[in-house]
Amino acid sequence: MSAIPRRLLPSTAVLAALTLVSGCGLGAKKVESGADATERGPITYAAGKDVSGVVPKLIKRWNETHPDEKATFIELPEDANAQRQQMIQNAQLKSDTFTVLSLDAVWTAEFAANRWIDEIPRKSFPYDKTLDPINGTVRYRGKYFAMPYASDGALLYYRxxxxxxxxxxxxxxxxxxxxxxxxxVLKGQSKMSCYAGQFEKYEGLTVNFSEAVHSAGGRITDDKGNPTVNTPEAKRGLDSLVEGFRDGTMSKEAITYMEEPGRRAFEKGKTLFIRQWPSMYGVSSNKGKNNEVAGKFGVAPIPGQDGPGVSSLGGHNLALSSSARNKATALDFMRYMTSKQNSRRNLNDGSLAPVYTDLYDDPEMRRKFPWLPVLKKSILHAEPRPRVVQYGDATTAIQDAAYAALTGKKSSSEALRSLQKKLRALTP
Amino acid sequence: MATLLISPTLIVLGLVIVYPVLAAVYSSMFTVPGVDPRTGFVEGGEPFVGLDNFASIFTGAGGRFWNAFWNTSFLTVTSVLLETVIGLAMALIMHQAMRGRAWVRASILVPWAIPTAISALLWRWIFDSEGIANTMLGTKVLWTTEGFQSQAAVIIAEVWKTAPFVGLLVLAGLQIISQEVYEAARVDGAGPVRRFWNITLPLVKPALLVAVLFRLLDALRMFDLPYILIGAGKESVETLSMLAQDEASNVRFGPASAYSVLLFLYVFLIAFTFIKLLGADLLGGRDEPGGKKGGRKSPRRQAGGGRSRQKEATA
Incomplete structure (x- = not known):
């Protein structure tokens, strides 16, 4: 990381002046901002491993119609942390290797605050046609830094x-x-437990904890980003999980469940209800030797304390790397990738949950994906995970607190008190 | 002339060892920029904080460091101890002249040949709540949850994987012990136990110590096994390497470098003490004729070691 680009950052006036100078041939790379981009040419698209196999088709179609502005797909590892690390490296080197980034929904604040991604012109993207809670994941301090690409919300699978x-x-x-x-239902038998989620100490625990707190009327952070976990509502949410483990609503081994172990437990008939993502629907519908639930389960919104629960949001957004070239092409490419037409294709071919309101009401899609209407309800009630610049630290703090409470190491009020203190230290 | 001849080596060493160490020390003196509350953007530049990152381990924030420090030490000591005993036993078995010896040797060495990440995944399945470990023991232990059981799981997997390494080095040591020594002892009426304690152990000691030293240095920077087997961020098994990696992945290179430097110093200190205390065996023990001198006290041994080193140099 050279010192020069950092000195560019403090004010746009200095930026403009220095860009002029560099334009005169002093060697510094000229980089446009996302707002008034005009430069066109070849670009790249960096995203995690394309499990559903839809991306190459989309890119091929783009390249056929844009022979001078071809896009190349850079496939990053499947592990989200590894993706994030490579994208951060690219940003810190001010490299133009990655143009359009596929960001996990929770990374927006960190990438925007570090100016690793550009603010994008709000008016040229159809934010009015996408579901509002999803739009919440692309904003940072009221500005738009990405366009929703695919979404994900929680469903309650039941037998x-x-x-x-x-x-x-x-x-x-x-x-x-x-x-x-x-x-x-479970009267007089001990083989099946009532409920399961993702309670292993990893990102899934943050998701499940946030859902419990939000479903009880609590908030993790308020609108200004200040933590608010030391409240009676948050305690009520966490307590429902803590007591669930104590009274056997969740089995003891549910503390080790991530998505896959949980799915296997559900398919083996070890739990009556499970909180999962829509992607499990297709997998568990395939008959198999270890799957006794194919065709026997339904989906519903997750349960809350006094009504339907509040889901966390998953999914990916497309953002524009601030050190990239050919940003005008990149913005067009982002509009193309996130268009309603392609969102429909991604749903149809890859079961990717769409971001457009209309697609959830599309009768043909509803027939093909019975979980769509339920997911729409789930997403409409959803609340994004905390939008914190140091998200990595925030999620670690949440996992520490929730795990300590669930395993009985700390009382829930004690855990929430220390969590509040840790999250407070992370707010500017 | 001599300087000129070794200069390529020095340059390579400087590039791959001295420079990274110094760079880590340098970057450990910076911290992360804060977020400007007004604009919401991260401020430019990394503020210089001198030794604050090191000093912070003695304040409240140091709890995580000390936890990782004791975990590292505990896992290292227990696993190396077990590995030494089991490795020695493996070497003795591999050394026996018996039918199918090649097969036994190969099968003992298989764990060592498996990459740590893969073996961590294998053990993860074994220690699953419905895995083989629980089925065979008839228990319902949740091995990967916080607590002593996760440390035990790491130690078991670590010993399984690296005891063969100790075994291999000790086997090499065993093979240079001359059979005549054993025959002489047998003629004098020494039983198998006596032969082991008075002949095998002293004579194989140099090789054994090298193996233990290597294992100590390796185990102190343990990362992949607990990271994959138990998971990141679990207090019970978080080692210093995992702590440094976590800091680095949260883009805090200053504290990450500080932890790495501390780990480096710790490893260095252990290696230094080990060689100082037992150095004679490591550097000169093999030159000593016969095994009868195995019982000598360490100061004299060190002197002897020094002499034999000189001999080597002049030879």
Missing amino acids: KDLLDKAGIDEPPETWSEMQEVCRK
Whole structure:
């Protein structure tokens, strides 16, 4: 990292002046801002491993119509942390290797605050047609830094066959209703537990903890970004999980569950309800030797304390690397990749949850993906995970606190008190 | 002339060892820029803080460092101790002249040939809540959760993987012990236990100490096994390397460098003490004729070691 670009940053006046100088041939690289980009030419698209296989098709179609502004797909590792590290490296070297970045929904604040990505012209992207909670993940301090590409929200998967057998027609809406259903269905047997989520100490725990707190009416951070976890509502949310582990609503081994172990447990009939992402729907619908639930489960919004629960948001947004070249092309490419037409293709071919409101109401898609209407409800009630610049530290602090409370190492109020202190130290 | 001849080596060493160490020390004196509350942007430049990153381990924020420090030390000491005992036993078995010896040797060495990351994944399955470990023991231990059980899991996997390394080095040591010494002892009426303590152990000691030293240095910077087997951010098994990696991945290169430098000094200190205390065996022990001098006290041994080193130099 050279010192010169950093000195460029303090004010746009200095930036403009120095860009002029560098334009006269002093060697510094001339980089446009995303707002008034005119430069066109070849670009790259950096995203995590393309598991659904939809990206090459999209890029091929783009390259056919833009022979002079070809896009190259740079496939990063599947692990989110590894993706983030490579993108940060690219930004710190002020390299133009990556042009358009596919960012995890929780990275926006960090990338925007460090000026690793450019603010994008709000008017030229269709934010009015995408679901509002999803738009919340691309804003930083009221400015737009990315365009939603694909979304993800929580669903409550339940064993429809067992509920039907017990004469229950509707899946439960609240946490206590769910426990009531469990008492009825699971009477007199110990093989199946009531509920499971993702409680291993990793990002999934942050997701599940946030959902518990938000579903009880609490907030992790307020609108200004100040932490608000030391409240009765937050405690009520965390307590529901803590007591769930204590009274056997969740089995003891659920503390080791991530997405995959949880799915296997559900498919083996070890839990009646499980909180999962939509992607499990297709997987668990395939009949297999270790899967006894194919065709026997349904989905519902996750349960809350006094009504439907509040989901966390997953998904990816497309952003523009601030050190990239050919930003005019890049913005066009971002508009193309996130267009409604391609969002529909991604849903159809890769089961990627769309960001456009219309697609959730598309009858053909609804027939093909029965979880769509439920996911729409889930996302409409959703609350993004905390938008903190030092997200890595915030999520570690949350995991420490939640894990200590769930394993009984700390009382929930003690855990929340220390979490509040840690999150407070992370706010500017 | 001599300087000129070794200068390529010196340059390479300087590039790959001295420069990175100095660069780490330099970057450990900076900290992360804060966020400007007004604009919401991160301020430019990394502020210089001198030795603050090192001093902070003695304040409240140092809790995580000391936890990692004791974890590193505990995991190192226990696993190296077990590896030494088991490795020695493996070497003795591999050394026996018996049928299928090649097969036994190969099978003992298999764990050592498996990359740590892969073996960590294998053990992760074994220690799953429904894995083989729980099925065989008839228990319901959640091995990967916080607590002593996760440390035990790491130690077991670590010993399984690296005891063969100790075994291999000790086997090399065993093979240079002359059979005549054993025969003479047998003629004098020494039983197998006596032969082990009075002949095998003293004679194989130099090789064993080299193996232990290598293992100590390696285990002190343990990272991949606990990271994959138990998971990042678990207090019970967080080592100094994991702490430094976590800081670096959160773009705090100053503190990350500081932790790495401290780990470097710790490893250096351990290696230095080890060689100082037992150096004679490491550097000159092999020159000593016969095994009868194994019982000598260390100061004299060191002197002897020094002499034999001179001999080597003049030879």
